[in-house]
Amino acid sequence: MVTVEDLCFHYGSREVLKNVAFRLPVGAKVGLLGPNGAGKSTLLLHLNGILQGQGKIVIDGLTLEAKSLPQIRQKVGLVFQDPDDQLFCSSVFEDVAYGPLYQGLPAAEVEERVSRALAAVGMEEARQRSSHQLSGGEKKRVALATVLSMQPSLLALDEPTSGLDPRARRSLIELLRSLPNTMLVATHDLALLEELLEDALVLDGGQLVFQGKTADLLADRERLERHGLVA
Amino acid sequence: MLKHSGLTLGLSVTYLVWLGLLPVGDWPRLGLFAGLLWVVGLAAGRSPLRLAAKSLAVTPFSLAALPLVFTVPGPAWAQLAGHPLSIPGSERFLTILLRAWLGAQAGLLTLSLLGRPRLLLALSQLGLPPLLLSIVTLMLRYLEVVHQELTRMNRAREARSSGSHRPSWWWRAAKVGQIAGSLLVRSLDRGDRVYLAMKSRGYDGRERRLYPPAPPRTGEWLAFGLAQIGMLALSWKW
Numbered sequence: 001m002v003t004v005e006d007l008c009f010h011y012g013s014r015e016v017l018k019n020v021a022f023r024l025p026v027g028a029k030v031g032l033l034g035p036n037g038a039g040k041s042t043l044l045l046h047l048n049g050i051l052q053g054q055g056k057i058v059i060d061g062l063t064l065e066a067k068s069l070p071q072i073r074q075k076v077g078l079v080f081q082d083p084d085d086q087l088f089c090s091s092v093f094e095d096v097a098y099g100p101l102y103q104g105l106p107a108a109e110v111e112e113r114v115s116r117a118l119a120a121v122g123m124e125e126a127r128q129r130s131s132h133q134l135s136g137g138e139k140k141r142v143a144l145a146t147v148l149s150m151q152p153s154l155l156a157l158d159e160p161t162s163g164l165d166p167r168a169r170r171s172l173i174e175l176l177r178s179l180p181n182t183m184l185v186a187t188h189d190l191a192l193l194e195e196l197l198e199d200a201l202v203l204d205g206g207q208l209v210f211q212g213k214t215a216d217l218l219a220d221r222e223r224l225e226r227h228g229l230v231a
Numbered sequence: 232m233l234k235h236s237g238l239t240l241g242l243s244v245t246y247l248v249w250l251g252l253l254p255v256g257d258w259p260r261l262g263l264f265a266g267l268l269w270v271v272g273l274a275a276g277r278s279p280l281r282l283a284a285k286s287l288a289v290t291p292f293s294l295a296a297l298p299l300v301f302t303v304p305g306p307a308w309a310q311l312a313g314h315p316l317s318i319p320g321s322e323r324f325l326t327i328l329l330r331a332w333l334g335a336q337a338g339l340l341t342l343s344l345l346g347r348p349r350l351l352l353a354l355s356q357l358g359l360p361p362l363l364l365s366i367v368t369l370m371l372r373y374l375e376v377v378h379q380e381l382t383r384m385n386r387a388r389e390a391r392s393s394g395s396h397r398p399s400w401w402w403r404a405a406k407v408g409q410i411a412g413s414l415l416v417r418s419l420d421r422g423d424r425v426y427l428a429m430k431s432r433g434y435d436g437r438e439r440r441l442y443p444p445a446p447p448r449t450g451e452w453l454a455f456g457l458a459q460i461g462m463l464a465l466s467w468k469w
Contacts, residue, residue, distance in 0.1 A: 048431045070433060078431040084376050085424040090348050090368050097441055102433030107441050130347060132375040146432065 001026055002047070002059055002154055002182065009042060009053030009206075016042050017053060018206045024154070024182055031193040031214060032186040034203035035228035040186040041081070043203065044156045047184070048078040060153050074103055077147025077181075081158040083139035087131035092123065092142050095131060099150035117149035118142075121175060137168025141175065148179075155183045161192050190229065194218060202227055235447040236349045237356025238455045243341040247334050249462040256322035261329050263465045268333060272340050286335035296327040347371060356445070361438030369425070377418060384410050 002024040009017040016039045024030055032040050045051040047059070049069045057064040059075045077099075080086045089095040096117050100110040118124045121141040126134065134142060140160060147155065160176065161169045173196055176183065185197060193200060193214055200217045202210035204227045210217060217223065224230045233239045246268070253260050269279035301311075303320030310316065345353055351371070355364050388406060392398075398406075426434075447455070 045427070050427050050431055070435075073431060073433050076431075078428075080424065080428055082424070085421065086428045088369060088372055088425050088428065090351050090372060098429075099432040101439050101441055102435065110441055128348070131372065150432065 001061070002184075003057070004047075005056040005058075007043070007046060007053055007055035007057065009039075009046065009051060011042075016206050017046070020055070020203070020206075020208050022201055022208060022211055024184060026153075027180065027182055028199060029176075029183045029197045030185070031197035031200040032184055032203065033188070033193065033200060033217075033227075033229055038203040039206045040203055041158055044078060044158055044184070044186055047154065047156050048073055048076045050078070070103075074099075074150055075152055076154045076156055077150055077152035079143050079147055079155065079157045079160065081162060083136075083143040084131075086143040086146055087134075087139060090130060092118070092126045092129050092131060092134075092145075095142065096145045096149045099146060103150065113149040113151070114145075117145040120148055120179070121145045135168070137164055137171065140164065140168070140172055144175070153182060155179070155181045157183065157185045157187075159187055159189075160185060161187065161189050188229075190218065202229070204228070233451055233454055235356070235445075235451045236345055236353035237444065238447050238451055239345060240341060240350070240353035240357060242455060242458055243337050245459060246337050246462065249466050250330055250333055250337075253326075253330075253466055254468075255319075255326045257326075260466060261326070261333070264462075265329075265333055267462070267465065268336055268340065272336075275340070275344055277340055277343055282336045282339055283332075285339055286332050289331045289335040290328070293328045293331045296324050299324045299327075352444070355440075361440065365438055373418075373421070373425075376421070377414065380417060381410065381414060384413065 004023075005021050007017050007020040008015070020039075020043060032043065034040050042051060046053060046057060049064050049072050052064075059072055062068050062071055062075070064072050087095045089098060093114055096114045097110050100113045105113070114127075115124070118127060121144050123138065123141050123145060126138065126142065131139065131142065144155075144157075144160075157176075161172060164172060169192075173192060176185075177196055183197070184201075185192070187193060197214055200210065200212065200214045201208060202217065202223075209227060210223065221230070233242065246264075250264055253264065269282075272279050272282055300316050300320045301314050303317050303323060305317040305319035307315030308318050308321065342350065351364065351368055354367060355361075359367070388410065
């Protein structure tokens with residue numbers, strides 16, 4: 001369960017998040033929509049404690065604060081939009097092992113988690129490859145494996161389908177559908193929203209302007225246009 | 232061949248040291264060192280011709296030593312525009328040129344034998360501090376990304392240029408400078424994002440390793456020692 005209460009955040013004098021509040025039940029797959037600059041990525045960075053604004057964030061009963069940061073980062077797997085930001089080690093194995101290593105797990109368990117995470121995303125054979133040798137779709141899969149190996153309860157994904165060709169996009173959607181984790185997916189991809197995510201949150205100008213069923217949002221053309229979700 | 236990455240890199244470094252210690256103008260011994268390198272290359276399945284050709288890329292850098300031909304005092308073997316070309320200066324210049332060429336071949340051979348991940352492992356086995364190793368890893372990892380970004384920026388520049396005139400060298404240099412500036416700013420942005428990605432996966436400022444670097448086995452130490460004795464024998468003035 002994820003609870004966000006009255007979250008506010010400023011970049012200098014610009015208010016990026018204004019009293020954002022929502023709840024994600026365990027196992028929910030929720031889309032986070034909004035025009036560019038609405039505050040979607042900023043909100044995701046808050047869930048992991050990378051940015052800390054005013055308000056309260058509770059993940060699985062654990063309130064986000066300085067002393068709970070290590071546990072929170074273990075619980076929230078944040079996947080960045082550009083996989084080249086996420087894959088910074090010299091091999092796929094090292095990238096996937098990075099999170100468990102920093103959790104202080106013994107070597108044998110790290111190995112096991114890497115194997116399971118790579119198997120979950122269908123990239124076992126890429127274990128010893130360098131990240132720069134992977135295709136765009138493969139990089140996205142490995143980026144996902146880098147957080148799956150931490151066994152998070154919440155996956156916070158920033159634009160997971162951006163830059164993918166139709167086949168890689170389809171394959172990634174199927175992969176996300178197969179994962180049992182709670183998900184909050186920041187996206188502009190309405191087809192992804194319709195196919196994968198039962199619920200939706202819409203941010204506009206830092207404010208949460210909609211939370212409810214995806215079907216209701218997609219049926220409301222006027223609302224979609226008002227918040228720049230369709231042209 | 233040595234399987235231990237650290238010893239392989241160590242062997243390459245000591246080859247460079249022995250090569251650097253050879254006396255100026257000692258052509259037979261320089262030839263022996265070149266032969267040794269090519270034999271090792273052949274044994275490892277690398278073509279000496281390709282190694283030699285690729286390593287010619289260092290030649291322009293060695294030209295920095297060209298003034299030695301004019302400045303080192305000694306008997307001249309020819310004149311160029313009224314300036315004497317001294318024999319000891321020319322010997323020094325040629326020795327530097329050959330050492331740089333052979334050194335580049337040794338570097339290329341080592342890189343081709345180890346590959347990027349094993350090169351990093353080798354540095355770790357040779358005792359490079361973990362923080363420095365992380366910096367080298369990040370540099371190598373993002374070299375490719377920066378190269379791709381540079382290629383994209385260059386293409387975008389070319390797509391907007393008219394192509395009807397041949398720009399001057401100076402104009403091109405100015406544009407390359409602008410691109411380098413943009414690339415620096417983009418690299419700083421990426422550096423921030425990579426740091427956030429590291430933090431989000433628990434990075435706490437301390438470097439951690441899954442396994443400590445493995446020490447070499449006795450047989451590998453022996454092979455390393457024998458190689459050192461061989462190079463000493465080659466460079467010894469009998």
